[in-house]
Amino acid sequence: MKKIYRHTENGFEKLTSIVTTILGNSITFIVAFCMVIFWWMNNLYYYKPTVHVMIGDIIFGLTFLCLFIIQKSFNRFTASLHLKINELVSSNKNASNTVMNAEIKTELEIIELSKEYSDLAEQLHQEIQEQLPKNDV
DSSP: OHHHHHHHHHHHHHHHHHHHHHHTOHHHHHHHHHHHHHHHHHHHHHSOOOHHHHHHHHHHHHHHHHHHHHHHHHHHHHHHHHHHHHHHHHHOTTSOGGGTTGGGSOHHHHHHHHHHHHHHHHHHHHHHHHHSOOOOO
């Protein structure tokens, strides 16, 4: 059962990666923009919509186009953030290189890394608490 779940999860991660790349592409935005213009013109000339329907169609079309703009912006921001973090990790001698290129790791690998760093943070917190002088009140 775990094997099926893991296989399904890996397939879903690949699908989301591909969809994210496609939605953030400039060509996809141009195609979507042309589709929205065609849709508006088709509704305007063939169906004679009321003012309320036209306003709803405009809002719907703009919202649809904003999806592509936001995804493009998010992709660019994420890529630059990954580059900056990779640079910081690679420049520090004591840093663990296991977090390098974390964006290509599976969700399960990221959860495992997160647990390791949570344990490390807890150990450091305990060490700091032990080193602090104890105040008797």
